[in-house]
Amino acid sequence: MSRGVIIGLFSALVLAQIATPLSMIAKRESILKEGEQFKFKTAPYDPYDAFRGRYISLRLDEDKVPKDPGVSYERGQKVYAHVAVDDQGFARLTGISKDIPKGTPYIIARFWYSHGKEASLDLPIDRYYMEEKAAPEAEKVYRQYTDRRKKNRQDAYVLVRVKDGRVAIEGFYVGGQKIEDVVREARIKGLL
Amino acid sequence: MNKIALQCLYQELPELVNKGVLTKEAADAIRRHYGEVKVPDKKRFILILCAVLGSSLIGLGIILLLAHNWEQFSRFTRAILSFVPLIAAQGMAFWVLLKRPNSSAFKEGAAIFLSLMVGAAISLISQTYHIQGDTSDFILTWMLLIVPLVYLMDATMPAAIYLGGITSWAGSCWYDPFQAVLYWPLAAVVVPHFIWSLRRKEYNMRATVLAFVMAVSVCFAADFSLGKTWPGSWIIIYSSIFAIIYFAGYWKFNNISVNWQRPLRAIGAIGVVVFAFVLTYEGSWKAIAWGLIDKGDKLFKLQTLPDHLINMIIVSCALVLFYDYVKRKQLIRLLFGGLPVLAIIGYSLSGISVLLPLALMNLYLLGLSIYLIMLGIRTNKLGTVNTGMLVLAALILARFFDSDMDFLVKGLVFIVLGAGFLLTNVRLVRQKGGAR
Numbered sequence: 185m186s187r188g189v190i191i192g193l194f195s196a197l198v199l200a201q202i203a204t205p206l207s208m209i210a211k212r213e214s215i216l217k218e219g220e221q222f223k224f225k226t227a228p229y230d231p232y233d234a235f236r237g238r239y240i241s242l243r244l245d246e247d248k249v250p251k252d253p254g255v256s257y258e259r260g261q262k263v264y265a266h267v268a269v270d271d272q273g274f275a276r277l278t279g280i281s282k283d284i285p286k287g288t289p290y291i292i293a294r295f296w297y298s299h300g301k302e303a304s305l306d307l308p309i310d311r312y313y314m315e316e317k318a319a320p321e322a323e324k325v326y327r328q329y330t331d332r333r334k335k336n337r338q339d340a341y342v343l344v345r346v347k348d349g350r351v352a353i354e355g356f357y358v359g360g361q362k363i364e365d366v367v368r369e370a371r372i373k374g375l376l
Numbered sequence: 377m378n379k380i381a382l383q384c385l386y387q388e389l390p391e392l393v394n395k396g397v398l399t400k401e402a403a404d405a406i407r408r409h410y411g412e413v414k415v416p417d418k419k420r421f422i423l424i425l426c427a428v429l430g431s432s433l434i435g436l437g438i439i440l441l442l443a444h445n446w447e448q449f450s451r452f453t454r455a456i457l458s459f460v461p462l463i464a465a466q467g468m469a470f471w472v473l474l475k476r477p478n479s480s481a482f483k484e485g486a487a488i489f490l491s492l493m494v495g496a497a498i499s500l501i502s503q504t505y506h507i508q509g510d511t512s513d514f515i516l517t518w519m520l521l522i523v524p525l526v527y528l529m530d531a532t533m534p535a536a537i538y539l540g541g542i543t544s545w546a547g548s549c550w551y552d553p554f555q556a557v558l559y560w561p562l563a564a565v566v567v568p569h570f571i572w573s574l575r576r577k578e579y580n581m582r583a584t585v586l587a588f589v590m591a592v593s594v595c596f597a598a599d600f601s602l603g604k605t606w607p608g609s610w611i612i613i614y615s616s617i618f619a620i621i622y623f624a625g626y627w628k629f630n631n632i633s634v635n636w637q638r639p640l641r642a643i644g645a646i647g648v649v650v651f652a653f654v655l656t657y658e659g660s661w662k663a664i665a666w667g668l669i670d671k672g673d674k675l676f677k678l679q680t681l682p683d684h685l686i687n688m689i690i691v692s693c694a695l696v697l698f699y700d701y702v703k704r705k706q707l708i709r710l711l712f713g714g715l716p717v718l719a720i721i722g723y724s725l726s727g728i729s730v731l732l733p734l735a736l737m738n739l740y741l742l743g744l745s746i747y748l749i750m751l752g753i754r755t756n757k758l759g760t761v762n763t764g765m766l767v768l769a770a771l772i773l774a775r776f777f778d779s780d781m782d783f784l785v786k787g788l789v790f791i792v793l794g795a796g797f798l799l800t801n802v803r804l805v806r807q808k809g810g811a812r
Binding site (some may be wrong): 185187190191193194197199200201202205208209210241259260272311313314315316318352353364371 | 504
């Protein structure tokens, strides 16, 4: 290869390397700006991902989705999970379909397995990144707040935006407050 | 001829001429016959090694800094920050291409750094936007964005990173082997670079490193992606892969004289023996349906076609190479590389009775070990004898532990084997001493 060709191809590669992360940003920003907002109740825990730093793993409180027993799905198949909001203002997944539902908000997910009338999905709401030290602290705070044995137990939920089935996470809330603020307050009070 | 031995010989030549043992013409003829000894340029090698290590450490350090996930920065700042190391690395690589196009150290260093920074940028953005943990997509995007560096910067380390990356990508597709099968065309992308590095006039580390990474990568990827649709095909596929790796170790490379520079031969031979050993166990033939996605009903679906096709290619390659050595009548190579043939025979016999392939594999290892011992004794090579004895001892011990014999007999077998080892070695060492 001549030097000119190499430089030309290298420039194209450089552009592709910049365009990929840029398009990731553009996609998420567009969902965050224009998407419809939902609150999902969660149940988090905290593993470690060597590649991507520390995060809280999110599991939706009601992660089983009702499914029509007559329809079968393959593992890993793309499905549309229907979203509805209950009278307390929390979002719930009310069903799945192979086609885009009309008139109902939906999230694109992957089918995992089913058990009778219920399906388990691989949802794009599965992690909330925090600062290295903050993630385990957040988990501690979360446990204190949401302990089922306590009378003043509070809800934890993840706030997301959804546009054309794509999801972007806006924040993670415990007792109505952003988790970062809760951790900061707990640090000041010496609770951690 | 071994480079070190040749260097010694050349050092001796003037004295031999002086003492009248050789004529000057004869000494010159020897020099002409063997040619110049190419001593590897140590300084250059150390420079490349430092560049590789240095840029890897800096790159990994930056990834760790970014992984801290600085909370005090806004989303926008973090997004911008994730581009800074990437653009810096690109600038550096660009400078190297323009100003140091002939320096391997600069090119390898800059290419590794850029490879790592592409991953860092994508992962920081995933972090900033809490993008879901689809590890397989993340790895594949990253790998596809760095693989052109192998050719554009003529660098081997990105190829090694790429092979590692696509292997773990294939592993992360475990729930869908029909997707994991794409590993093979993806891996083929770096093969021309590998062949090119083998054909270089001066021998360099890159071919060795790449050969090693390739062999290991292929062994793992085979497990992730192949043999999921045909019951028991893993038996033939793995035998073929190890045989191909072993045969590839014999291809004529430039100026390779030392064994460690031939990782393929060693990995292949060890793979063949260990795998044959696995096949001497009843469990492996009984578990013939192991790893199957779906028993039977997906066998002839269109999506299984790539799996079948790649299996066919691998098995045919192994058989063609085997046939090639049959023509050349090189028994030792045939013994190691013949495992796929035996695996196919064993596989076809396993339908009649599991005992048949078991007997076949036991006989194979027995024959191989005895041949190695005899060959070692004949050529006076301790290493070969001990390899043969090790295989034999492992085989005997394994069969003894299979059986219900009491400890007394088992203990005696241990002692006999140990004594056999010692006696043979003592005898050979004495023989060698005598020869000197």
